Amino acid sequence: MNSYLLQVATTPVPRDLPLDLPLPEWLLVTLLIVSFLLHIIFVKLMVGGSILTLWAEIKGLKNKEYDTFAYEVAKTVTVNKSMAVVLGVALLLSINTLYTVYFYSANALTGLAWFMIIPLVTIAFLLTCLHKYTWHALANYKYLHISIIALVVLIFLIIPTIFLTNVNLMLFPERWAYVKGFLSALMLPNVLPRYVEFIGACLTVTGIFIVWYNGRISYPVERIYLNMDRSGLKRLGYYITMVGLGLQLVFGLIVMLSLPSKGINFEVIELMVCGGVALLIALWFSWKALSAESESVADAQFWKIATSILIFILIYGGSRQMYREQALDKHRQLMHAKTAAFEKLSKEAREHPIDDNALLAVDSSLGDLAKSAALFKQNCASCHKEKQRLVGPPVSEMATIYSSNERGLKAWIKAPGKKRADFPQMPGFPQLSEEDLSEIAKYILSFK
Numbered sequence: 001m002n003s004y005l006l007q008v009a010t011t012p013v014p015r016d017l018p019l020d021l022p023l024p025e026w027l028l029v030t031l032l033i034v035s036f037l038l039h040i041i042f043v044k045l046m047v048g049g050s051i052l053t054l055w056a057e058i059k060g061l062k063n064k065e066y067d068t069f070a071y072e073v074a075k076t077v078t079v080n081k082s083m084a085v086v087l088g089v090a091l092l093l094s095i096n097t098l099y100t101v102y103f104y105s106a107n108a109l110t111g112l113a114w115f116m117i118i119p120l121v122t123i124a125f126l127l128t129c130l131h132k133y134t135w136h137a138l139a140n141y142k143y144l145h146i147s148i149i150a151l152v153v154l155i156f157l158i159i160p161t162i163f164l165t166n167v168n169l170m171l172f173p174e175r176w177a178y179v180k181g182f183l184s185a186l187m188l189p190n191v192l193p194r195y196v197e198f199i200g201a202c203l204t205v206t207g208i209f210i211v212w213y214n215g216r217i218s219y220p221v222e223r224i225y226l227n228m229d230r231s232g233l234k235r236l237g238y239y240i241t242m243v244g245l246g247l248q249l250v251f252g253l254i255v256m257l258s259l260p261s262k263g264i265n266f267e268v269i270e271l272m273v274c275g276g277v278a279l280l281i282a283l284w285f286s287w288k289a290l291s292a293e294s295e296s297v298a299d300a301q302f303w304k305i306a307t308s309i310l311i312f313i314l315i316y317g318g319s320r321q322m323y324r325e326q327a328l329d330k331h332r333q334l335m336h337a338k339t340a341a342f343e344k345l346s347k348e349a350r351e352h353p354i355d356d357n358a359l360l361a362v363d364s365s366l367g368d369l370a371k372s373a374a375l376f377k378q379n380c381a382s383c384h385k386e387k388q389r390l391v392g393p394p395v396s397e398m399a400t401i402y403s404s405n406e407r408g409l410k411a412w413i414k415a416p417g418k419k420r421a422d423f424p425q426m427p428g429f430p431q432l433s434e435e436d437l438s439e440i441a442k443y444i445l446s447f448k
Contacts, residue, residue, distance in 0.1 A: 197252050204245050249283065
């Protein structure tokens with residue numbers, strides 16, 4: 001019971017928006033998962049393709065075949081980026097509808113970084129087009145041309161960082177009171193391992209895409225390249241896939257181990273393990289494709305790899321949604337209870353309005369302590385009662401301890417420590433102003 005009350009006291013619990021969903025919840029969840037999976041595939045192709053283009057164009061300074069390869073990949077980046085943006089609209093609408101309070105709270109806390117996404121996406125789109133359509137015009141200014149795609153890669157690496165930080169912050173409302181902007185949210189557990197795992201996934205999906213793209217019979221490899229052949233291009237794709245799978249496996253394990261336990265249950269763990277097995281299978285078949293002595297043997301592994309990766313993506317989407325629901329379950333219960341209580345009070349107030357003169361009489365009875373009592377009730381009453389122990393000691397005991405030390409009481413409220421073994425540690429209230437601290441201290445000391 002004490003831990004429950006402590007959670008209520010320390011976690012921001014806003015009221016929900018009592019509006020009906022436009023569709024049944026199960027259908028909205030389905031749309032969320034499907035739109036996320038489609039969106040994330042094209043995001044990975046976009047990010048992975050831009051990284052691969054930069055790498056190949058730099059190698060192309062010495063080997064013109066790689067410059068040609070970079071150009072061929074660059075032509076796909078603009079298409080994949082357009083698909084990622086369009087499919088992202090459905091994802092944002094779904095998550096906004098299902099998790100409105102959490103989504104907007106995380107947006108507000110990440111502040112300027114979140115609002116920078118739209119201009120960054122716009123700049124990246126224009127730069128990818130500039131890079132592709134000036135390929136031949138800037139052939140004699142290669143370093144300038146490479147700097148364009150380098151800037152694109154930088155932006156593409158920044159945007160997912162903002163998204164991952166924001167989505168991660170949504171899941172932990174108990175951290176909202178302590179987050180001070182984007183960099184603070186970025187340092188929360190699990191963000192950076194998820195980011196590196198995401199980069200690995202970009203290389204995985206892009207690698208297997210390269211195998212398919214260059215393996216098409218209709219793709220005229222012989223007319224495009226002088227020395228590279230179809231088999232060599234596909235082997236390059238398998239190699240990129242293996243690098244990506246390796247990163248996913250290592251950092252995916254770190255992600256699983258660093259996930260806060262509040263969203264973990266047996267079903268989530270089971271799905272994550274199945275996803276890891278799918279990645280191991282894809283890695284094994286990728287190795288078989290690379291070590292194959294003939295192109296036909298290597299080709300036989302393609303659909304096995306692609307299917308394993310697709311299974312992982314499906315499992316990944318499902319496990320994310322299950323973890324999100326589990327992690328937010330208790331807080332949503334608190335929020336629904338607070339919303340129901342507010343609606344009940346609102347209804348009673350409308351049906352039985354209080355006479356203004358009576359309200360003035362109540363306020364005047366509190367005298368100078370009216371504001372102090374309101375602040376105490378808002379911030380402290382969930383854990384402290386006047387003469388009895390609740391989560392923390394009674395107010396009368398606190399008044400006795402700090403009877404002649406208002407400054408010490410204010411300092412303790414703002415940044416408390418662990419004082420008694422039989423009481424849980426009190427959370428700090430750094431968000432309170434000096435005036436509010438004085439009012440709360442005045443209220444507590446009025447009991448001496």
